[in-house]
């Protein structure tokens with residue numbers, strides 16, 4: 738995808754990446770040309786190709802905003818990333834580790850080695866282990882922070898895992914996420930900060946620049962990427978809808 742830049746901060750030919758203006762009634766990225774506000778655009782690090790760069794903006798920004806801008810994660814906290822093997826989860830576990838948190842994450846059996854390779858201290862195979870028991874054994878005081886990237890219904894006792902004074906963040910998904918008001922009230926009663934974090938406009942370009950620098954410095958790595966041509970968009974959607982893709986899928990719109 739090309740983005741035509743109409744701003745003084747960039748010049749024609751700059752390699753840029755952006756979540757586009759999607760989610761704001763704007764155009765998405767199944768296109769050769771699209772529009773993006775300047776504050777949602779950053780330069781692609783030289784070390785990244787276009788296909789790699791395309792895998793980053795929405796997943797990484799959603800994880801970053803949930804952990805830091807909204808959740809306020811800090812060094813030394815214990816955190817569970819529920820759904821660590823997906824596009825968003827792969828960034829979230831790495832960001833949390835980079836920030837100095839002690840990180841646990843859930844995944845299916847096939848992804849245990851992948852998350853161990855990302856340095857996750859406690860990988861919980863949800864097909865073989867009870868998540869609550871595993872967390873209570875790992876952090877008996879309860880978690881400081883839980884990021885749920887899978888959906889409220891898949892971790893019904895999430896609130897029980899977070900200690901009073903902790904933070905529970907859910908990423909709204911495409912499935913039924915339950916009763917937000919009831920979830921917020923239950924968290925308030927326990928003294929847990931409850932956040933529902935959707936990717937927003939705030940700090941997009943600045944956060945993209947920070948994340949690009951982390952990649953360039955080797956502090957984080959891109960999750961595994963599978964590239965499909967646009968003609969296989971339906972297959973890409975089937976894979977995503979299966980709920981078990983590892984890393985990111987990229988649709989290649991055109992040869993560059």
Ligand SMILES: NC(=O)c1ccc[n+]([C@@H]2O[C@H](COP(=O)([O-])OP(=O)(O)OC[C@H]3O[C@@H](n4cnc5c(N)ncnc54)[C@H](OP(=O)(O)O)[C@@H]3O)[C@@H](O)[C@H]2O)c1
Nearest residue numbers: 799820822823824825826844845848910911935936981982
């Ligand atoms: N609101 C927003 O702004 C926003 C932005 C981005 C994404 N999202 C949503 O956030 C969710 C995650 O996004 P994504 O891009 O990371 O999705 P994804 O790449 O499709 O990843 C899904 C991952 O979830 C894991 N998973 C599935 N069931 C699980 C379970 N019961 N327990 C633990 N892990 C499980 C899978 O790993 P295993 O195969 O190991 O189970 C898979 O790797 C999606 O629903 C997406 O729509 C929302």
